Each structure stands twice: as structure tokens, then as C-alpha cells.
Amino acid sequence: MQIYLPIAEVVVNAFTLVGLGGIVGLMSGLFGVGGGFLITPLLFFIGIPPAIAVATGANQVVASSFSGVLAHVKRKTVDFRMGWVLLAGGLVGSSCGVILFNMLSRLGQVDLVVQLCYVLFLGLIGAMMLQESLRALHRAKRSGPVKPMRRNQHGWVHRWPLKVKFRASGLYISAIPVLMVGCAVGVLGAIMGVGGGFIMVPAMIYLLGMPTKVVIGTSLFQITFLSAYTTLMHAIFSNTVDIMLAVLLIVGGVIGAQIGTSFGARLRAEQLRILLALLVLSVCGRLALDLFLKPDDLFSLTPGVIG
Amino acid sequence: MMLRAILVLLACALPVSAQEATAPAAAEQIVADLSRDDVDITTSFDGSDIIIYGAIKREQPIPQDAPLDVIVTVEGPARAVTVRHKERRLGIWVNTGKVSVASAPNFYVVATTRPLAKILYQDEDYRFRISVPLAIRAFSGAAEVDDVVPYTEALVRLREANDLYRLDDGAVTLAEQTLFRADVRLPANLIEGLYATRIFLLRDGRVIDTFRAPIEVRKVGLERWLYRLALEKPFLYGIMSLALAIAAGWGASAAFRQLQRR
Numbered sequence: 334m335q336i337y338l339p340i341a342e343v344v345v346n347a348f349t350l351v352g353l354g355g356i357v358g359l360m361s362g363l364f365g366v367g368g369g370f371l372i373t374p375l376l377f378f379i380g381i382p383p384a385i386a387v388a389t390g391a392n393q394v395v396a397s398s399f400s401g402v403l404a405h406v407k408r409k410t411v412d413f414r415m416g417w418v419l420l421a422g423g424l425v426g427s428s429c430g431v432i433l434f435n436m437l438s439r440l441g442q443v444d445l446v447v448q449l450c451y452v453l454f455l456g457l458i459g460a461m462m463l464q465e466s467l468r469a470l471h472r473a474k475r476s477g478p479v480k481p482m483r484r485n486q487h488g489w490v491h492r493w494p495l496k497v498k499f500r501a502s503g504l505y506i507s508a509i510p511v512l513m514v515g516c517a518v519g520v521l522g523a524i525m526g527v528g529g530g531f532i533m534v535p536a537m538i539y540l541l542g543m544p545t546k547v548v549i550g551t552s553l554f555q556i557t558f559l560s561a562y563t564t565l566m567h568a569i570f571s572n573t574v575d576i577m578l579a580v581l582l583i584v585g586g587v588i589g590a591q592i593g594t595s596f597g598a599r600l601r602a603e604q605l606r607i608l609l610a611l612l613v614l615s616v617c618g619r620l621a622l623d624l625f626l627k628p629d630d631l632f633s634l635t636p637g638v639i640g
Numbered sequence: 641m642m643l644r645a646i647l648v649l650l651a652c653a654l655p656v657s658a659q660e661a662t663a664p665a666a667a668e669q670i671v672a673d674l675s676r677d678d679v680d681i682t683t684s685f686d687g688s689d690i691i692i693y694g695a696i697k698r699e700q701p702i703p704q705d706a707p708l709d710v711i712v713t714v715e716g717p718a719r720a721v722t723v724r725h726k727e728r729r730l731g732i733w734v735n736t737g738k739v740s741v742a743s744a745p746n747f748y749v750v751a752t753t754r755p756l757a758k759i760l761y762q763d764e765d766y767r768f769r770i771s772v773p774l775a776i777r778a779f780s781g782a783a784e785v786d787d788v789v790p791y792t793e794a795l796v797r798l799r800e801a802n803d804l805y806r807l808d809d810g811a812v813t814l815a816e817q818t819l820f821r822a823d824v825r826l827p828a829n830l831i832e833g834l835y836a837t838r839i840f841l842l843r844d845g846r847v848i849d850t851f852r853a854p855i856e857v858r859k860v861g862l863e864r865w866l867y868r869l870a871l872e873k874p875f876l877y878g879i880m881s882l883a884l885a886i887a888a889g890w891g892a893s894a895a896f897r898q899l900q901r902r
Contacts, residue, residue, distance in 0.1 A: 338861060344829055392881050396888045397888070399885065402889075403890060403893035419705045444735065561885075564885075567878075572870050580884065586888075591895075591896040621732075625733070626733075631726045631727075633735075634723055636722075
């Protein structure tokens with residue numbers, strides 16, 4: 334069924350969009366990532382103009398992560414206090430990121446910076462997670478019952494002032510590193526046009542030392558609000574949110590997110606992390622190929638006048 | 641239909657003859673109409689076919705010495721576009737050069753009775769801007785590259801690949817040197833605006849008469865309402881998008897809880 338999108342001004346197949354939304358929703362429910370790093374490149378691929386893809390992708394992420402959060406709230410795996418602090422940092426970071434993005438586009442080459450950011454961060458995080466979770470899985474296999482992951486209990490982040498008790502995470506740490514993580518992810522998210530879940534999740538596990546079970550719900554909670562903010566900014570300042578496109582993606586997305594969440598409850602944390610690591614690495618590989626392989630056509634068209 | 645044809649003719653013939661007064665006082669003139677002069681974009685819009693038809697009016701008998709041909713063009717609204725070129729730098733492919741085109745129609749089709757190069761002199765082509773590459777008009781700012789030509793060629797090539805620019809040799813049928821008809825397919829990826837139809841009557845490579853008529857393409861119904869809302873009340877539109885997302889997220893969550901309880 335072909336459908337004409339009022340803002341994007343292109344015709345696309347409605348079922349393709351529902352399918353895309355479903356895949357991304359599944360990832361979202363499984364791993365606690367918003368899926369922005371998947372949906373945006375996928376929308377480019379089917380011919381949605383980039384600006385529309387980024388803004389509408391954010392709107393879709395709101396729906397799928399909200400659906401995911403509700404499921405996690407039911408299972409009591411959301412650390413609300415941690416979520417709010419991360420969000421406060423995230424909003425600041427996101428605003429800074431938008432300013433930085435505009436500066437970069439005035440200098441030209443913003444596309445290259447974005448692409449390099451993707452390859453660098455996805456590659457780094459994917460490799461780290463894969464290595465760590467493979468080791469954990471190996472350990473678990475050898476010693477039978479799963480041992481709790483040894484957390485960096487007395488690292489540098491635990492000696493800072495402004496200590497806050499994050500009960501759901503079982504942590505008593507300073508709020509400053511939490512704000513910093515939120516802010517850094519916000520900056521990167523705004524530049525890369527994503528919610529930042531794929532950076533947030535490993536940062537929460539490895540930098541803040543949160544238990545994996547709580548990480549996903551909390552990350553989704555924070556992403557819901559951050560991408561709602563991004564969507565609103567895009568709708569107001571660039572008129573690039575296509576509600577028709579969003580509805581189709583959302584229909585697939587919310588269903589996918591629910592299925593993903595119930596799958597996630599049955600998988601072991603290490604297995605989940607290995608799957609996420611593989612996914613992150615494959616997206617990274619795909620983007621790296623674009624940089625290194627000769628493109629089909631050396632010329633490309635971008636609407637409007639640039640620079 | 642006949643009455644409308646006459647009205648359209650009256651409305652268009654006057655400015656045309658004033659504009660192109662340099663064309664020789666035509667012994668042969670175009671009388672034409674379109675099967676429709678407005679196209680509505682609805683949610684299920686997947687393109688539209690327009691028939692451009694007409695006749696050649698003349699007082700004298702048909703001249704036999706020079707061949708008669710008809711060219712029909714349909715041109716969409718012009719928008720700015722930037723053409724960029726990639727080169728390999730330090731092992732990776734980077735956009736290096738760019739050319740900003742201030743005004744290029746987003747849709748342009750040329751239909752002819754016979755191959756364009758055979759029926760139209762080049763100076764006439766330049767004068768009336770008929771062939772596809774001439775549809776691209778203005779460059780904005782000083783060119784940053786030495787040679788603009790590969791960029792404009794790329795623009796035409798990429799748009800042709802998307803079926804947005806097209807040259808249809810032989811798509812106009814001409815009967816008895818009097819009746820002609822062209823079927824033009826407007827693709828699904830249309831943007832809103834006024835599309836200009838031009839008909840050129842040629843004898844021996846020279847344009848002897850022209851005819852113009854507009855086609856109005858616009859969004860209607862839900863498409864129009866959403867488009868207007870997004871532009872005129874962006875805050876409300878943004879809130880609406882979010883409310884929809886939240887409601888859908890909550891709805892799916894509630895529905896799955898129901899399913900699992902069973």
C-alpha cells in the first residue's frame with residue numbers, strides 16, 4: 334500500500350514503514366536503546382530526506398521507549414532518581430550539541446564528522462561490550478552458577494562530593510559523574526541525531542557501575558524524555574517532523590518493543606550484551622564501508638543551498 | 641470542455657503573443673487543452689496522468705515544404721538544490737566540491753513528435769529553454785569549483801534516474817498535421833505548486849507558435865491539514881506528534897498486559 338507523506342513529500346510503502354518500526358522497536362525493548370542509530374540510516378536508505386528522517390526518528394523513539402518504560406516500571410527495573418539526574422545532564426548536553434552542530438555545518442563537513450563519530454563510537458563501544466560479555470559468559474560457564482558482575486566499587490567516581498543514594502541501582506555515588514554522563518551523551522546524541530541509548534547503556538554499566546537489569550529501564554526512561562524534547566525542537570524550529578511517517582513507524586515500533594521486552598526478560602544479561610555488541614558492530618561496519626568504498630555515484634544532491 | 645478550452649485559450653493566448661512577439665506572425669496556431677488543470681494530492685496519491693491535446697488552426701492550406709512538429713513540456717516548481725562531489729582523501733571518501741543551484745525545477749518532462757535534435761535548432765532551444773539541461777537556471781553565489789559542467793550533468797543524471805527529468809522522443813502523436821496529443825505521467829513524488837505546461841509548434845526547426853497552460857498541484861484533505869498545521873502552528877503540531885507517540889506507547893503496553901494475563 335503506497336502512501337504519500339505530507340511533510341516529506343515522498344511516496345513510500347506503508348508496510349515497509351511498519352516493518353522498519355517493528356525491527357527498531359524490538360531492539361528498543363531488548364536492549365534499552367532508543368533505536369535512533371538504526372532508524373535514521375534505514376530511513377535514509379528508503380529515500381526519506383535526511384532532515385525529516387532525523388526528526389521523525391526521534392518521534393518514533395518516544396513511542397517505542399515509552400512503551401518499553403511502562404513494561405520496565407511494571408517489573409520495577411527503573412531507577413527513577415538516576416533517570417532524572419541523567420535527564421538533567423542530557424537536556425543541557427543536547428542543547429549544547431545543537432549549537433555545536435550548527436557551528437560544524439557552517440564550517441562544512443558536518444556529514445563527515447557525524448559519520449566518523451558513528452564509526453568511532455559504535456566501533457569502540459561494540460568491541461568493548463563484546464569482549465567484556467564474552468569473558469563474563471566464559472566465566473559463568475566454567476564456574477556454573479552466575480556470579481554477580483564485579484563492579485568497580487571504589488573507583489574514582491565514588492570519591493566525589495554530592496553523594497546521592499540511588500536505591501534501585503544499589504549505588505551510593507556522587508551526582509556529578511551521573512550529570513556528566515548525561516551531558517556527554519546529550520551532546521553526542523544531538524550531533525549524531527540519535528537518543529544516545531547505545532552510548533548511555535555501556536556508560537551506565539562500565540562508568541557508573543549500575544546493574545544491567547536496572548540499566549535498560551532507566552536508559553529508556555531518560556531517552557523517552559530526551560527524544561520528546563528533540564522532537565519538539567525539530568517540529569518548532571525546522572518543521573521536519575512528518576506525523577504520517579511517525580504513525581506508521583510507531584504502529585510497528587510499539588508492538589516490536591513489547592515483544593522485545595518479554596524476550597529480554599527470558600535472556601541472560603551476558604547474552605543480551607553480546608547481541609547488542611554484535612548489532613552495534615555490524616552497524617559500525619556498514620557505515621565504515623561507506624567511508625572506504627568508492628560510492629556508486631560520486632555526485633549527490635541535497636535540497637536547499639548549503640553553507 | 642469546449643467552452644473551457646476556449647476560455648483557457650483566451651486567457652493564455654494574449655500574454656503569450658505579447659511575450660513572444662518576436663515569433664513570426666503565425667500562419668498556424670495552437671489550440672489546446674489539458675485533460676485536467678488541477679491535481680489533488682491525497683494520502684493514497686500515486687501519480688497522475690495528464691493528457692495534453694489540441695489542434696493546429698490555420699487559414700491557408702497545409703504547407704507541404706517543411707516538416708511540422710510539436711514539443712510539449714511540463715515543468716514543476718523550481719527549488720534550490722546543492723550538488724556535491726566526493727573525492728578520496730586520506731583513504732576515505734569525502735565531499736570536496738559543491739555547486740549550489742538556486743533554481744532547478746523539481747520535475748521536468750519534454751515530449752516530442754520526433755527526436756529533439758532533429759526537429760529543433762540549437763539557438764531556438766536556447767531561446768525557449770526547451771531541452772532538459774537548459775531547465776536548470778541560476779547558480780547561487782560564485783562557483784567554488786573550476787568547472788560547473790560535471791555538476792549540472794550530475795544533477796540532470798540523478799534526477800533522470802529518479803524519473804523526475806525525462807525526455808520522451810516520439811511521445812507526442814500528430815495526426816494529419818492537425819491533431820496532436822501527448823500523455824504525460826506525473827510521478828507520485830510530486831511537490832505542491834504550479835506546474836507550467838508549454839506547447840511549441842515547429843516548422844523546419846523554428847518555433848512558430850507557443851501555448852501555455854498551468855496545472856495546479858496541491859495537497860487536499862488530511863494531507864493539507866497536517867501540512868498547514870506543521871507550518872503555521874508548529875508547537876501544537878509538535879505536541880500532537882508527542883501525544884500520539886505517548887498514547888501509542890501506552891496503548892501497546894496495556895494491550896500486551898491484557899494478552900499476557902490470559
